[in-house]
Amino acid sequence: MLIRNKLMLRFTLVVLAIQVSFSAFIYYFNASTRAQRFEHRLGTSATLAARLLIRPGKLATGQLGSLRRRDLLTLPDEQISIYGPDGGLRYSSADNIDQALNRARLGPLQPGRLLSFRAGGRREAVSLSYEHDGKQYTIFVSADDQVGWARQYQLGLLLLLGNVGALALIILAGWYFAGAALAPVARISRQAGRISATNLGRRLSEGNGRDELAQLARAFNTMLAGLEQAFESQRSFLAHASHELRTPLTTLTGTLETALAYDATLPDARESLAHSLDAARHLQGLTNSLLALAKADGTLPPFGPVRLDECLGQALDFTRAKYPGREFRLAFGTLPAAEADVFMLPGNAELLTTALLNLLDNAAKYSAGPVLAELAYEGPTTLRVRVSDAGPGLSPDELSHIYEPLYRAAGAMGRPGYGLGLPLTQRIVRRHEGRLELTSAVGQGTTATVWLPASPV
Structure with missing residues (x-):
């Protein structure tokens, strides 16, 4: 069922239920008032009969005088x-009374x-106990409230026709307002x-930029921007990869x-x-790097506890073996005061080691001077790794493209590499809910900083 039809149906049912309930209340209140009013009239008639027949003693003598039987009706x-x-x-007002x-x-x-009761059909009756000269008389009066029942019938018919007409108006209004809302x-x-590809x-x-539909449109626009x-990125990646x-x-x-x-x-x-x-090895290295990039975007096994200092140590060992003439320095910054396992975080040790290795490899590849690696806590729940080099540095325009797969800065031409190290590192860091910043x-070198959420110490 369409949402418009659902809204119209629910709106109609709710309003109709309220309207019918209100109509039923009016009808019941009118019926109760009619019954009370007519009961009072019957009681008045019974009292009048007692005052005219019992009090003057006419019933005691059996003589009604000038009063006829039907004069009291x-x-x-x-x-x-x-x-x-x-x-x-x-006494009875007629001989045919049952x-x-x-x-x-x-x-x-x-x-x-006064006691009221039904006397059959629409006839209503009351019984009244009247005491005179120490003697107890019982008076029964019954009648048909023809005027009251006629008015109640007219009210019921009016409410029925009104509800039918109102139902038609409710359906039209629900259709219009549901259409306007949707x-x-x-x-x-x-x-x-x-919108397509x-x-x-x-x-x-x-x-209007304020209601829920505006929020929905903004969410779609954010998704479209992504x-x-x-x-x-995919087109750029395919273009660079094919080249x-x-x-x-x-x-x-x-x-x-x-x-x-x-x-x-x-x-x-x-x-x-x-x-x-040499060409085949270059092709193999490029293919392995592309596979590593795809792996970082794919489904990862559940994270476990990892020591970031061990990952950094392994990455330093690999780069020292690859660049035996380069100087690597490791420093530790602020540590927590608690005596517990430090540098622990939930993650994948293999991927984290790969990310740190890429940062150290880039620093050693483009820097003739020493490479400094620093591991520290930046707050009780954040780990920070900083890798600095003394290489040629990057321009602002190159920095804006540095995370694009297969992009290589001007200073990287003629050097080994495929332009996949930093994009891979960035995706690994993001998969660990961290952040990478260059x-x-x-002429002043480059500094890469990684922030990762640490396990509570």
Whole structure:
């Protein structure tokens, strides 16, 4: 079911329930008031009969005088019966009155006490105990409240017709207001339907910028911005990857074709094979780096407790072996005062070692001077690793592209590498809910700083 139909149905049911409940209350209140009013009229008629017949002693003598039997009747189809102290019938307004129901109601009542009951059909009756000269008389009066029932029927018909008419108006109003409320959603749906991979730069309208639909549009726009950036990164990555892969493949193919066509001696063939092997190794290294980058973006095993100082130590051992002539210095900054295992954090030791190795490798690759690595706590729950070099540095424009896969700065040309180390490091740090930041200036070296959430000490 469409949301518009659901809203209209729920709105109609809620309003109809309130309306029917209110109508039922009005009808019940009117019926109760009618019954009380008519009971009072019956009681007044019974009191009048007692004052006109019992008090003057006309029933005691059995002489009504000038008063006729039907002179006391003031209500539609009214019937009056009076029973004496002995339980005998002393007076009745008509001979055809069924006295069985009245006799069944005879019984001790307090003087002046009025008891109401149904006398069959719509006929309503009361019994009144009246005391005179120490004797107890019981008066029964019954009648049909024709006017009251007619008014109650008219009220019920009016409420029924009013509820039917109001139901139609409620359905129309619910349809209109549900459509008006969902119009921005339909607009957002149409705008979202026009966005595809070829025009991710388009954004949804945020309407008034204040309500929930504006928040939804902002969330979609944020998602679109992320998708646009991801698509741009993917296109840039594919462009660089195809270029980087084409170069060693072209070299390898050209060398082998040349060797096959022109190498006639063993020394010439061995030289061609050496060039081919270098191209194949370059291609293998690039492929391994791309696989490592994909692994950092994929599903990782559950994190466990890792000592960051051990990861940094292993990374230093690898770089010292790779650059035997380079000086590496390790320093420790502020440590927590608690006596417990320090430098602990939840993570993947292999990935963290790879990230630190990339930072140290970049520093050693481009710096002729010593490389400084510092490990410290920056607050009770944050670990900081800082790697500084004395290399040529980077310009602001180069820093803005340094995390793009396969991007290489001007100073990196002619040096080994594929431009994947920093993008891989950044993704590993982000997977560990950390942050990587590079600061650099041309001619002043580069400093890479990593912040990672530490385990409580």
